[in-house]
Amino acid sequence: MQCSLRYGRGELTITLPDDADVHLIRKPEMPTLEDPVAAVHAAFKRPVTASDVPTVTLKQRAAQASSACIAICDITRPVPNHLFLRPLIETLREAGVPADRITIVVATGLHRPNLGPELAELIGDPWVLEQTTIVNHDATCDSDHVDLGKTPTRGTPVKIDRRFAQADLRIATGLVEPHFMAGYSGGRKVIAPGLAHADTIKTFHNHAFMSDPEARNCNLDENPLHQEQLEIVRMIGGAYALNTVIDEQRQLSFVNFGEITASHQQAVNVIGRYCRVEVPHAYDTVVTSAAGYPLDKTYYQTVKGMVGPMEILRPGGDLIIASQCSEGVGSPAFMDAQRRLTQLGPSDFLATLAGKPLADADEWQSQMQTKVMQRGRIHLYSSLAAEQRMLTGVEPTEDIDATIRQSLRRHGKRSVAVIPEGPYVIPFVGDERVPPIGTTMGSAR
Structure with missing residues (x-):
């Protein structure tokens, strides 16, 4: 099965295994204004x-x-x-x-x-x-x-x-x-x-x-x-x-x-x-985007696409996101915050922020990323150069299809959620009780 994700000014086509149970998550059709x-x-x-x-x-x-x-x-x-x-x-x-x-x-x-x-x-x-x-x-x-x-x-x-x-x-x-x-x-x-x-x-x-x-x-x-x-x-x-x-x-x-x-x-x-879309259960494999241009111009804005589907990502699961990042990581201030995050790790990085009345510029975005890092594994498909990828603190992938297949094998599940529009759609679990956001990988079930 093939699906398209928003990516840059166009779309990125992904190919999912034929035996995968694909749940395509998008907004219901909306009315548009004629004039x-x-x-x-x-x-x-x-x-x-x-x-x-x-x-x-x-x-x-x-x-x-x-x-x-x-x-x-x-x-x-x-x-x-x-x-x-x-x-x-x-x-x-x-x-x-x-x-x-x-x-x-x-x-x-x-x-x-x-x-x-x-x-x-x-x-x-x-x-x-x-x-x-x-x-x-x-x-x-x-x-x-x-x-x-x-x-x-x-x-x-x-x-x-x-x-x-x-x-x-x-x-x-x-x-x-x-x-x-x-x-x-x-x-x-x-x-x-x-x-x-x-x-x-x-x-x-x-x-x-x-x-x-x-x-x-x-x-x-x-x-x-x-x-x-x-x-x-x-x-x-x-x-x-x-x-x-x-x-x-x-x-x-x-x-x-x-x-x-x-x-x-x-x-x-x-x-x-x-924009709030109910799904029947949480997933070990979630594939999403940063909503394409203009939001995916930088990695800074990409964090929004990571946070969006957190509620349906099982602890220890794989969040796979496509974001072109045509303008790189982001501001110098954000790159500095990401440098500290990658050097210290989520817990120690957060400890340096606690109690500060004034945040350093853009470090709030890095703080939001830690919520996803503590939830599961993040994989990024982008056009970032190697030295820029190091600042993201996530796992880069050159082959998004292969990363999806690896995730399905790792979890022994065939179910995968795909969110083409990224952070403009916020999925939530209906009947199944999912551990609250912030639950770490150590609580995986």
């Missing part, structure tokens, strides 16, 4: 509001504003910016917001800036590039941020890009999908960490936050990152959001606009019906 741009305009006219707030259309709200700032996700997310940025900007201008007072900020968090051809690809519309001021957020530039104090619950220092925080009209745009720390992406997450200062990001990505069992895929209840993000939104005086949901072919399935928390929750309710 996406019309749906965007309709969303502006029917905004989602908090329960005690009267409905005001985008144009009515914009008529009261003298400036607007639009936050967009960086290149690592397949957000359909080409469908909504021009309608959004045109609506603001028609309402009276001066063109030179509308700014787009790329919400990079601590990621690198998106420039040149990459920025053009991200925006997806030459008109927007020509008509609008576009800047990249810089989390390390103190003067770019306004200090709003600390969150009331956990004391996270809140410093947010002043171009967004001080705009009359603040709009966060993005894609709502599973997120392995914050539950779901989009909405409040575009603001923090997207537009946050390094001190803010490093605080609510420290060891305590990352080790909280509620900081996981598809969970907002008692999720400490989500709770901090909501407090940060309140501290800047609120915001609006344009939320999108896409199907497996990355066509627009849903779009809404409105008050950031209420509209994001509505989008979560939509994608949550599709």
Whole structure:
């Protein structure tokens, strides 16, 4: 049997043994919008509001504003910016917001800036590039941020890009999908960490936050990152959001606009019906991807694809992941964290993180990888060079088909789970009780 995994800008075909019991895990078919741009305009006219707030259309709200700032996700997310940025900007201008007072900020968090051809690809519309001021957020530039104090619950220092925080009209745009720390992406997450200062990001990505069992895929209840993000939104005086949901072919399935928390929750309710997929039992062999381009540009983002299927991986099992990693491992900071992880091993590495109020940049991704390392064996099919593979801390494979066959032989089982879309699908076990995430290989049954 042959299956295809998302890999780079295309697909990777894998061949499974004829006698394998293959469970292909993907989202149920999602409806798509026949006229996406019309749906965007309709969303502006029917905004989602908090329960005690009267409905005001985008144009009515914009008529009261003298400036607007639009936050967009960086290149690592397949957000359909080409469908909504021009309608959004045109609506603001028609309402009276001066063109030179509308700014787009790329919400990079601590990621690198998106420039040149990459920025053009991200925006997806030459008109927007020509008509609008576009800047990249810089989390390390103190003067770019306004200090709003600390969150009331956990004391996270809140410093947010002043171009967004001080705009009359603040709009966060993005894609709502599973997120392995914050539950779901989009909405409040575009603001923090997207537009946050390094001190803010490093605080609510420290060891305590990352080790909280509620900081996981598809969970907002008692999720400490989500709770901090909501407090940060309140501290800047609120915001609006344009939320999108896409199907497996990355066509627009849903779009809404409105008050950031209420509209994001509505989008979560939509994608949550599709991205959580029930399976009958756990597996010793799980094959997945990092969702292809743009998410699999680096190994850093690949960790999301590893964490996604953890709930259905039996302790001691094999997680086999395909990720092109066309841009290498990731940032210098992440490479340093991975170097420490590979030298110390998961347990000793985690011991160095415990108690630190400020995480080092990107070491949270390495911490998330340890959860999978303690669960089972990780095998990576990628284009990484040999010296880069050494920093991953996982087992490289040049032949993914052979690795699958070896795993089936090792466990004496014929059952294999295949997740073509990687971290955009979060499988869970139905009736069978699986040891909780974090159970180590020593508990294999």
